[in-house]
Amino acid sequence: MSTAPAPALRRPITEPDPSSTKRANTRRRGLRTLGWALLFLLPSAIPLTAFTLVPMISSAWVSLHDWNLISPMEWVGLENYRDLLADPRTRDVFANTATYILGYLPLVYIGGLGLALALNRTMAGIAFLRGAYFLPVVTSWVVVALVWQWLLSPSNGLVNTVLGAIGLPEPGWWTDPAWAMPSIILASVWKDLGFVMVILLAGLQALPQEVLEAARVDGAGAWRRFWHITLPLLSPSTFFVVVISLINGFQVFDQVNVMTGGGPAGASQVVVGQIYDLTFRYGRAGDASALSWLLFALVLVITAIQIRGQRRWVTYA
Amino acid sequence: MPELTATRPANGTGRRRGLVQNLFWGVALTLGAAVMLFPFLWTVITSITPDGTLASGPTLVVEDPTLDAYRQLFDAMPMWRIVANSFWIAIASTLFQLITGAMAAYAFTRIAFPGRQAVFAVYLATLMVPLQVLVVPLFIQMTRAQLSDTYFALLAPSIASAFGIFLLKQAMEGVPRELDEAATLDGAHHLRIFAQVVLPLTRPALATVAVFAFMGSWNSYLWPLVVIRSPELMTLPLGLATLQGQFTTQWNVVMAGSVVSVLPIAIVYIFAQRYIIAGFAHSGLK
Numbered sequence: 397m398s399t400a401p402a403p404a405l406r407r408p409i410t411e412p413d414p415s416s417t418k419r420a421n422t423r424r425r426g427l428r429t430l431g432w433a434l435l436f437l438l439p440s441a442i443p444l445t446a447f448t449l450v451p452m453i454s455s456a457w458v459s460l461h462d463w464n465l466i467s468p469m470e471w472v473g474l475e476n477y478r479d480l481l482a483d484p485r486t487r488d489v490f491a492n493t494a495t496y497i498l499g500y501l502p503l504v505y506i507g508g509l510g511l512a513l514a515l516n517r518t519m520a521g522i523a524f525l526r527g528a529y530f531l532p533v534v535t536s537w538v539v540v541a542l543v544w545q546w547l548l549s550p551s552n553g554l555v556n557t558v559l560g561a562i563g564l565p566e567p568g569w570w571t572d573p574a575w576a577m578p579s580i581i582l583a584s585v586w587k588d589l590g591f592v593m594v595i596l597l598a599g600l601q602a603l604p605q606e607v608l609e610a611a612r613v614d615g616a617g618a619w620r621r622f623w624h625i626t627l628p629l630l631s632p633s634t635f636f637v638v639v640i641s642l643i644n645g646f647q648v649f650d651q652v653n654v655m656t657g658g659g660p661a662g663a664s665q666v667v668v669g670q671i672y673d674l675t676f677r678y679g680r681a682g683d684a685s686a687l688s689w690l691l692f693a694l695v696l697v698i699t700a701i702q703i704r705g706q707r708r709w710v711t712y713a
Numbered sequence: 714m715p716e717l718t719a720t721r722p723a724n725g726t727g728r729r730r731g732l733v734q735n736l737f738w739g740v741a742l743t744l745g746a747a748v749m750l751f752p753f754l755w756t757v758i759t760s761i762t763p764d765g766t767l768a769s770g771p772t773l774v775v776e777d778p779t780l781d782a783y784r785q786l787f788d789a790m791p792m793w794r795i796v797a798n799s800f801w802i803a804i805a806s807t808l809f810q811l812i813t814g815a816m817a818a819y820a821f822t823r824i825a826f827p828g829r830q831a832v833f834a835v836y837l838a839t840l841m842v843p844l845q846v847l848v849v850p851l852f853i854q855m856t857r858a859q860l861s862d863t864y865f866a867l868l869a870p871s872i873a874s875a876f877g878i879f880l881l882k883q884a885m886e887g888v889p890r891e892l893d894e895a896a897t898l899d900g901a902h903h904l905r906i907f908a909q910v911v912l913p914l915t916r917p918a919l920a921t922v923a924v925f926a927f928m929g930s931w932n933s934y935l936w937p938l939v940v941i942r943s944p945e946l947m948t949l950p951l952g953l954a955t956l957q958g959q960f961t962t963q964w965n966v967v968m969a970g971s972v973v974s975v976l977p978i979a980i981v982y983i984f985a986q987r988y989i990i991a992g993f994a995h996s997g998l999k
Binding site for chain 1: 742743752809812814816820827843844847870872873878932934938939949950964967971975979981982990
């Protein structure tokens with residue numbers, strides 16, 4: 397935390413000033429520092445204020461009104477929140493979002509961990525293999541969702557063709573209410589495996605090899621070494637994956653919008669999909685804003701709980 | 714199959730075991746990679762089939778490959794315009810995020826202004842706000858300013874990113890202060906130190922931020938969906954989603970659109986792979 401260093405260095409050399417000029421100097425120096433700070437901060441402060449802080453505050457304001465985006469806003473206080481909490485649709489979209497997270501998170505973590513363990517070796521072509529698993533991560537959700545919607549096409553998609561060929565039932569994936577959410581989870585896991593893999597791979601490569609080697613010398617088998625050394629030492633990376641995946645999970649939207657549009661019959665409608673529909677289909681901006689604040693509050697609370705709870709299971713080596 | 718090298722060049726049996734293990738994992742991982750890449754391959758294949766209805770079921774061999782779907786695609790939508798939009802918006806938001814991010818990071822690490830901690834806390838807070846919370850008011854704001862359905866509206870939310878600022882701040886903390894103190898003694902002011910001392914030494918972090926910014930903009934869907942109406946202002950994800958509505962039975966056209974939209978980002982990815990993976994790894998280690 398060094399201040400502007402040049403004046404600090406010059407100070408002992410100069411003659412002791414009369415205190416009034418000294419104060420004036422300090423003030424001038426302070427002003428100059430402030431000037432520099434403004435020069436460097438304004439380019440980011442202006443857009444962040446205009447496009448993040450102001451909308452955030454105005455969203456809170458809108459959530460206290462009835463508003464269809466066109467006619468004047470009408471103050472209703474907390475009524476939007478009360479209505480939302482009483483509306484069974486709200487429970488449905490939160491439940492669907494929770495289903496998504498509960499299906500997605502274990503699969504993507506276990507899959508990503510398996511991949512990271514398998515890819516954590518020196519071998520020719522390993523960079524290519526890691527790259528192949530990572531490619532879906534950089535691809536846009538729209539493309540991935542389109543391709544998956546089509547792979548899972550109930551009548552003639554590849555997955556059902558293969559299932560049919562080996563005599564298994566062919567579910568109506570995204571057209572059957574029971575299968576819509578599993579389809580979205582499947583596509584999401586496929587897309588995000590590479591992301592989890594890279595983070596856990598970085599964690600694996602930072603593991604202290606001496607500890608693993610010592611356990612091996614002491615006769616600990618591969619399974620024991622994994623459970624008692626690797627997994628606990630990976631807990632910081634695991635923590636990061638869980639926090640990020642949960643935050644992203646609550647905000648799931650793109651793949652739902654492209655694959656099922658929330659259907660059939662709302663079976664895969666998620667919170668953000670509902671926010672979007674409330675605003676742009678039903679013109680209920682007040683309710684949509686209230687719902688987005690409910691979502692934000694929930695994510696904040698859950699993230700805070702995780703950060704507090706990390707002491708119990710996350711070990712920083 | 715890739716050529717195999719032993720993980721642990723210990724004694725003879727150890728090496729053989731390593732070889733067998735690597736052979737096993739090489740085969741397993743290559744099969745897995747094929748599963749990961751298959752949808753992309755199939756996208757390309759479908760885009761060159763004459764009949765995209767999938768009536769005959771999936772196939773890997775195309776009887777009469779044709780670029781007809783691409784012709785239809787470019788006829789149906791102003792595709793060049795859409796690709797160019799995606800490209801320029803991605804370039805612009807990358808440049809803006811690098812400039813605003815590097816300058817802010819410099820201020821937070823090098824200028825001791827009053828209230829620095831508090832300002833940084835506000836910056837960090839904006840990182841936690843999901844775009845979804847902002848979408849409605851931002852849309853309203855843009856509409857009121859009569860800026861909705863313009864390039865500016867597309868670009869506005871990605872001019873500065875708290876994530877980039879955070880990452881660059883971490884990198885600048887690592888630049889030794891002795892260097893800029895020396896420059897200060899030589900009479901250099903902040904702009905010079907920023908441009909000639911600190912920036913060159915944070916190049917890897919700048920590259921990571923650039924890659925994230927480009928990818929983020931290229932793939933962004935929700936905000937363009939909300940703010941853009943005119944076909945000639947669309948970006949690729951939006952164009953693709955629209956295309957899906959227009960060509961519900963002609964998957965070859967939709968897949969041609971997918972190929973057009975994946976190709977540029979795949980090329981960026983191949984060149985930037987090192988930085989992307991290092992960037993993710995870095996954020997994961999904290």
